[in-house]
Amino acid sequence: MSGTSLLSVENLRLDLTSGGKAHAAVEGVSFDIAKGETFGLVGESGCGKSITALSIMSLLKPPLGIGAGKIRLDGREIQNLGAAETRKLRGKRISMIFQEPMTALNPLSPVGRQIAEMFVLHEGASWKEAERRAVEALVNVRVPAPERRVKDYPHQLSGGMRQRVMIAIALACQPDLLIADEPTTALDVTVQAEILDLMRDLCVARGTAILMISHDLGLVANMCRRVGVMYAGRLVELRPSSDLFRAPSHPYTRGLVASLPRLGTRAANGQRRLQEITGTVPGITAFPPGCRFHPRCTVMTEGCKVTDPSATQLPGGGLVRCHHHG
């Protein structure tokens, strides 16, 4: 399996240290991403999806840290590399785009220069050469009038344009993996669709794998080939996205799929009461014992309160972490 995998995360545990105690914010998370594959991590706030992404980029800062597990890129462990080695990976092999591009772009530097910097830094290009390639990069992300836009500062661009610039920076050096953390949450619906198309087209053309992080199950299922669902620090279900909506296996995923009002359901079924998931999302310091979903689960039994389920292979492919998976 690891023969073709680009990134492999194995038994990852991320600790949050608070008040002298370490809480496992993420525990036992394993997944692989093949070359050129699109993989999604879905979950609610505090489920650990974003810090998992940050740990791959070695961007975790105290009080967060890697507690256990291995992260491999092309079979080589990267979780303990030194600062200089990590810097070489970032941008060149793995790059990342964030929810709010305004905070990730330097407000005092023209966007063209920020793109060109990548070529100078990672490929040793001259500034003149790099500036020329920056214009090309903007053409690739479908920014109109790129020759003028390279001179613009981030605040002069709309949200969609800024995210395009971020994508141009992230893909400048042809990385093998693009991590996108809620890349379209801050954008308007119609702009979101365009940015997703852009990411998909560029990555397919270059063979770049995508790790997409989002709270939007529908969006990730639509965008990615495989999807991992996280809940309270655990990867509770990992499925090909074509199966996830049709036959969700974990009670949490089943609940989510059933609870979301989707276009067309009212016309088909009338205005029914939506199926609710009761209770609230637990905080990192208060994850319940046993199966972490048991207080909110509809098929919970006594055993779920005590024993944390292990990952079970599903016959049709994929994993689920539940004693009573359907």
Next chain:
Amino acid sequence: MKLGANLWIGGVLCAIAAIAGILAPWLAHTHPFMDANLMNAEIPPGREYWFGTDGQGRDIYSRVLHGARISLTVGFVSQMINSIIGVTLGLTAGYWGGWWDDFVNGLTNVMLAIPSLIFALAIMAVLGPGLGSLIVALGLTSWSFTCRLARASALSLKSQGYVQAAKTLGYGDLRIMLTQLLPNMLGPIIVIATLGIGGAILSEAALSFLGLGIRPPYPSWGSMLSEARDQITTAPWLSIFPGLAIFLTVLGLNLLGDGLRDILDPQSRSRRA
């Protein structure tokens, strides 16, 4: 616990100063200025005179205690006046905006441009020395920081959802300012006010040192320093003890200000509970 330590040390220092002031008549060994006796002049600190005596044979310990009364009263009351002026102007300016905001802004800038001590000096020159005029002078001259803080807080708070909600519920402007804005800006304002009391005590000392504050023979810490300046080499205890009183009280107020900020935040309150 760092924040607890701030609060405790600050609170204890301020409490000592306050108790010293309140109980001065009972704690003092002698009357602060009636019991002058030239026979006992400039005795160094010792068993009988804990803090020593001054050039007229008055007990420094008793005078520092009585001085606490005056210094703390001046500091506290004048800062109250500053806070009320600053919060009223800043809150209304930030919330209402428009010409009133422009006016208050202009006034604040003018106040900031004039060194407050010079302004206070001018007021003292008109009103003449004395406790009342000292309080008025200090209370009218250093509200600009509070005002700016209140205005900035009001500006950011008024766009909060709960202020909008209060408007839709039919709350009047005054009620919104008092129930929605003021409680949420109080934390930093109390911190500024506590620091301001310290500042006012220092200003009182400076004015008294210049001879424009509390007139002899009444003791305030500043006037005591003022009187002691000629003997600083021959009888250093005359300066050390009032100076130390100012230092510890202002330090205590600063620590207390930091500690209060943490208490006034309801989120940190529940974390401790």
Next chain:
Amino acid sequence: MDEATAALLDVKDLAVHFELGSRLFGFGDMKTLRAVEGVDLHVKAGECLGLVGESGCGKSTLALAILGLLTPTRGRIILDGKVLDAKTDRGHLARTVQMVFQDPYASLNPRQTVRRTLADPLRLHGIANDGEVADRVADMMALVGLRPEQADRYPHEFSGGQRQRIGIARALILKPKLVICDEPVSALDVSIRAQIINLLLELKDSMGLAYIMVSHDLGVVEHMSDRVAVMYLGRIVETGPWREIFERPAHPYTRALIAAIPDPFLPDTGTARGVRGDVPSPLDPPKGCAFHPRCSLAIDACKRAPGPSLFTRPNGHAVSCWRADELNAAVA
């Protein structure tokens, strides 16, 4: 009685403009932001109107104007039979229209207990009897699914979903007839949203409330709304019964909005979006039909004149597009 007079809310030709830019001694560049321009809409008692649009389309400004918190530049708002103007009694207005806010964290005063948040408006509106106030607070908390004994807690002691319940309780405590829900679930965790949507629908039925449901989430709008209005750059471009809008969208923008929703059952190919580029700045809207630069169907006429005024067909469907009839014919 025609539809408009029977309506709880009737908005006619409403415009809200803002003068932006700083002027020093009368010099400097002043720009007019036409946040809302010529909006007509009505909401009947007990009805849910879905208001859809992207950032900068003017839906928030429209909401503020209906709440009486902004003075319109032009047009009029008739609420419960009374024209809304400077003389309108604020108290009466507060008892007629209320709002549920998007962010349950910023919309509750952190220094007030739930009891105070709910009891103060009651006292302000003339209920002085302490027993009655306490009863109504307890009843309201039970109604939104909170335990009455939680009333003495502060907002930070509640989760996001519970806070939104408090926000709903505050909006309903004065028993209004119309509630404007501004993206009421978009700031909540996904697994909590169904709880709040169900609650809002239950309350609508049990209290006979009318809603204006402002949202960009078309799934939520379709699920909750009786009628839908689509806004783009300050104007309503399409309005009609929910089924008409979602099954036979007539404006290219509405179609684009619907096409932009990712379908979880179909891996996306990214074709046929029918829209390109970003939403223009409302400070500098395109000439002619405001949507034409992004519209794949735009013709010369669209660049010259703003979209035609809404003409309501017998089924209640109205659209402002020069090519609507052609497109409709093509679909039919």
